[in-house]
Amino acid sequence: MKIALISDIHGNIDALEAVLKDAQVQGVERYAFLGDYIFDLPFANDVVRRIRALPNATFISGNKEALLDRLAGEDQSTWTHNQVGVIYQTYRELSEADRNWLRALPDELTVTLPSGRRLYCAHYLPGCRREGETMYDSSIVFDRQNTPVRIDHAQYNRGLERFYNESMYSLISSIDADIIAYGHNHLQGYGRCAGRPVIDAGSCGLPMDHDTRAAYTILDDGAKLGVIERRVEYDMESAIERARTTSICRASEDWSRLTFYLVRTACDRVGRLFEIAQEIADGKGETGGLFENDTLHEAMERLAAETPGM
Numbered sequence: 001m002k003i004a005l006i007s008d009i010h011g012n013i014d015a016l017e018a019v020l021k022d023a024q025v026q027g028v029e030r031y032a033f034l035g036d037y038i039f040d041l042p043f044a045n046d047v048v049r050r051i052r053a054l055p056n057a058t059f060i061s062g063n064k065e066a067l068l069d070r071l072a073g074e075d076q077s078t079w080t081h082n083q084v085g086v087i088y089q090t091y092r093e094l095s096e097a098d099r100n101w102l103r104a105l106p107d108e109l110t111v112t113l114p115s116g117r118r119l120y121c122a123h124y125l126p127g128c129r130r131e132g133e134t135m136y137d138s139s140i141v142f143d144r145q146n147t148p149v150r151i152d153h154a155q156y157n158r159g160l161e162r163f164y165n166e167s168m169y170s171l172i173s174s175i176d177a178d179i180i181a182y183g184h185n186h187l188q189g190y191g192r193c194a195g196r197p198v199i200d201a202g203s204c205g206l207p208m209d210h211d212t213r214a215a216y217t218i219l220d221d222g223a224k225l226g227v228i229e230r231r232v233e234y235d236m237e238s239a240i241e242r243a244r245t246t247s248i249c250r251a252s253e254d255w256s257r258l259t260f261y262l263v264r265t266a267c268d269r270v271g272r273l274f275e276i277a278q279e280i281a282d283g284k285g286e287t288g289g290l291f292e293n294d295t296l297h298e299a300m301e302r303l304a305a306e307t308p309g310m
Helices: 013-025 044-052 063-072 082-093 096-103 139-145 153-167 169-174 236-244 253-265 270-284 293-306
Strands: 002-006 030-033 057-059 108-112 118-122 179-182 189-193 196-200 214-221 225-232
Touching: 002 013, 013 044, 013 214, 013 225, 013 236, 044 082, 044 096, 063 082, 063 096, 082 253, 082 293, 139 270, 153 169, 153 189, 169 189, 179 214, 189 225, 196 225, 236 253, 253 270, 253 293, 270 293
Parallel strands: 002 030, 030 057, 118 179, 179 196
Antiparallel strands: 002 214, 108 118, 189 196, 214 225
């Protein structure tokens, strides 16, 4: 049996449809979704309805879905920050049934495959997050170290395996499973550690490894386990043009502008935006002021000035 590992769709229905079509061609019979289905691109409703309708699929929550619990308890009259306008408007437009379904998803799970192998699924592994310090746990560092020259992917996977064994061995060896899969970093790759494959499925909707094609990974659960990384083309310009017309993108024009840049380039500028916003807020003497509308807009303008093509 072939199992598709799909993570970090971020509301990009066009990328998801391309991945599902490719998975069907590849003979995939089962799906494991690794979180972050919503926010950033404005098609969360379409994404959730599509994945919920799939047969033979399992799901876990991502950090984006974890925001729903907090949002459910907030006074919506305070939702005025354009930086997170995409989040607010997406929440409003999700049906109550879909919000409840997303909120009920587990943070992790272990699935027994037909071969008897156990597949552990989590959105991220502690110590291996986008806030890390190497190109293997931070898309921000990946971008800085691999611009303008793009690293060879085979070389990246060799380095990732070293990272697992040097920095993650204790954690990985403590997980009671034969295969470990996660996402969150938006950096597709895999390697072996503690006698088992460890797989970063990559991002379906917002890759940040300098490859704009939608990413997902297939497990071939045969007599010998196979790991097959897939990248799929889709019409990103059509997706962006449709997104521009939505109420979600109009609710947060600055954030949507950054998101469209990420879709077109797969280069992470989110961290740089926050750095600039924090500098501006500090200059104003504001506490937590990087979330203020004027601060975000000024930060976006500065970021665009130093970022060709934004």
